[in-house]
Every structure is written in C-alpha cells, then in structure tokens.
Amino acid sequence: MLINALGIFCFFTEIPPLNFILFLSFGWLVTTFVSGFYEVHRYSTVIRIAKLLFRQILLFSLLMFAYSGINFNLNLSPTLIIKYILASFFCIAIFKYLMFFLLKRYRSIFKGNIRKTIILGETPQSKSLEKFLIETPAYGFLNKKIVCFKDRSKLDLEATFDYITNEEIDEIFCSISELNNEDLLAVVNYADNNLKVVKFIPDRTKVLSKKLQHDYYGIIPILTFRTIPLDDPLSSLLKRAFDIVFSLAVIVLILSWLTPLIALVIKVESKGPVFFTQLRNGYNFKSFNCFKFRSMVTNPRADLEQVTRGDDRITRFGQLLRKTSMDEMPQFFNVLVGDMSVVGPRPHMLSHTDMYAKKIDKFMVRHFVKPGITGLAQVSGFRGEVETDNDIIGRVQHDIFYIENWSFFLDLKIIFQTLFNTIKGEEKAY
Known part of the structure; x- marks a missing residue:
C-alpha cells in the first residue's frame, strides 16, 4: 500500500x-x-x-x-x-x-506476547541462555525452570513432562551436551505429541547439523528441530489470501445456487436439518464447528462412530453426496472464516482425536497448521474410514510431510489431484 x-x-x-x-x-x-x-x-x-x-x-x-x-x-x-x-x-x-x-x-x-520456556540440561551454555532471557525481557521469553540431567538418580523425565504440561510451557530448550540420545528422543516425541516447540543448545565442540535451523539469542547459538514453512509470515499470508479468494469463488459461483437444490432434496428425503455440524479439532488443537451437508438420518451415534462401508445411517441421496464429496462443500464457509484451509490435514471428530493421540505416535503434529477440506493424505489414498492402524499411520506420515514441505505449488497440485480423483471416483468415498 x-x-x-x-x-x-x-x-x-x-x-x-x-x-x-x-x-x-x-x-x-x-x-x-x-x-x-x-x-x-x-x-x-x-x-x-x-x-x-x-x-x-x-x-x-x-x-x-x-x-x-x-x-x-x-x-x-x-x-x-x-x-x-x-x-x-x-x-x-x-x-x-x-x-x-x-x-x-x-x-x-x-508482559504481552510472552512465551514460557524450560531449559533441559544445566550447562554453562544453558545458564548463559537463562541469564540472557532474564536480562532481555523485550524478547518475550519467561524461563520457568532449568532441569539438571547430571544426577540420574534424581531425574524423573515423566515428572518434567507433567510440569511442562501443567505450566503450559511453549518452548523446550535442550542442552545437547547433557542429554543423551534416549533423553532427546523422549523429549522430541513428547513435544510432537503435545504441540511443544523443541530447540537445542549446542555444545560448541560438536559439529552442527545442516538440517537444523541455526539462530542466535544474543551470543547464544540456538537450534530449532522442526521448522514449518507456514510459520513464515509471507507464506502464511499467501496461503490465507488464496483460501479467501478460492472459498469466495466457490461460495458465490457454486454454493449460491447448489445449496437450495441440495437442501430441498435432503428435506424431502428425511427429517432433520440441512446442515450437519460437528465439533472437530483444528489449528493448535482448538475445536471448531465443522459444516457438512447432512448425508445420514439423524442419529445419536454421529459424533462417536465413523461411517463404515454399507452404513445403514446413510440416506440414498447422502450416498451420492458422499461419493462425489459434495457433502464437504459447506466447509468452504469454514475456510472463509479462518477455521480451515482449502488444503491441509483433514480434521477428526473429538473422540477420534483423543483416541489416535494416545495410540499413534506424532499424531498431534497435524495440529501445527489449519485443517483442510482436502490434503496430501487424502489424494494419496488415505481417506475415509480407518480400517486398520496402517490407514491412520499412513495419513499421519503424509500430513507431517505436507506440513514440513509446504509450498503454494504443492497446494495447487493437491487441489487438481482432488478434482481428478473426484471425477474418476474413489473406492473409499462412501
């Protein structure tokens, strides 16, 4: 401007x-x-x-x-x-x-825009970092604690994780020289499953990995374990601008005339509302109301049980809606208001999120970005009913790859692949 x-x-x-x-x-x-x-x-x-x-x-x-x-x-x-x-x-x-x-x-x-931190490992470098964070409040970090890993008899890693959860810690700084490989693996797994950011304080005598993002807090070198392209403000702005333009185009050009027709058929075929609204987990694990055209008869199991092949709850017109993915079209309103994106990991109902978070490693990483109407996992064959553990594991693997390798062109590719799959027809679209 x-x-x-x-x-x-x-x-x-x-x-x-x-x-x-x-x-x-x-x-x-x-x-x-x-x-x-x-x-x-x-x-x-x-x-x-x-x-x-x-x-x-x-x-x-x-x-x-x-x-x-x-x-x-x-x-x-x-x-x-x-x-x-x-x-x-x-x-x-x-x-x-x-x-x-x-x-x-x-x-x-x-004291606004504060991020709470914890430092794992009591080394000269970690103490210098703590001093720096205290002396520079303008950075907006509040370090809550330094945990010593030298005395293994007094170390309780699970208690430390409970402390991080209870104190709502945002970032975990790990001293590479004091934590062993098992400790680091446990911290990374905990962080992935609880939406915490992990950063490393390197030992100056060690060779730094080129795969880690290297920054300086004052004169203290800090490594970031996972960098997400959409954390970049310009990339995030580009994706949001595309979401607004694309969703507005769909709403004005398609849903404006298609919605009354679908609503009429739904109301004639079965009793109940035109739209089905369900709470689902979105960005940063916050829940939101996800909209769909109602494709099933009204039933008390809708928020608990996933649709299965030959499900008797699905109406005849609902089968067509689900086969063509038209039941998902109202989610463009979710995109417009900012709860979802056109492309991203598919959101799950709350009960399934809780179940998979406990069962599937790194499942929570999916919530580092906004959920999408379509996603890399969906166009790669991991959509619909989760019949085996391999289905959800494959979905999580593809979602994490998407999060860590996002690009605008990848989004465009997924959108075109979604349109192609819809026209071609998919086996698990039921």
Missing part, C-alpha cells in the same frame, strides 16, 4: 495506475521471497533488519528500473526513480523499526 500510494500520488502521477500497481505489487512479493524481507522474529537484531532493508532496496531498485525499461515510452527520469526508491524505503524503514520496537516495549512493559 505504501509503495503504491507514494508512486501514484507523489512521484508518477501521469503513468497508468493499474499497470503500475499490478507490476509493482507482484514484483514486490517476488523480491521479498528472494530477500527474506519478512523473516523478522522476536530474537532478530536491529542489524539483521538493516541487512534485510538493504537487500530489499537493491532488488526493489532493479525492479523499478526494469519497469522503466519495459515502459520506455513513459520517459521516467532516473533521478525521479531514485528519489522514489529512497523515499519509499525511508518510510518503510520507519514503519518496520517502529513496529519492531513497539513490540519489544509491549513485551517488556506490559
């Missing part, structure tokens, strides 16, 4: 505004992906922001001169372009640093 407003109203008042806005907006998004301009975290430094600004101003300058070259008939003065670039980045720098410091003041004075 800033760069477009400055360009149209202050510097280039005689150029075609639509042409300028489309070119500049698209170019800005592409260049910020390249420069990592929005990768600013609570532990980022002023110098890092300055580097990001400098990197982005170079790419933006190339973009502007490219626009001038493509539209040479506009006769844009190089001096005017340079003035525009400098004015834009002066305003952007003020805004970016203002937000950065306001957030720091908010954390340090009002």
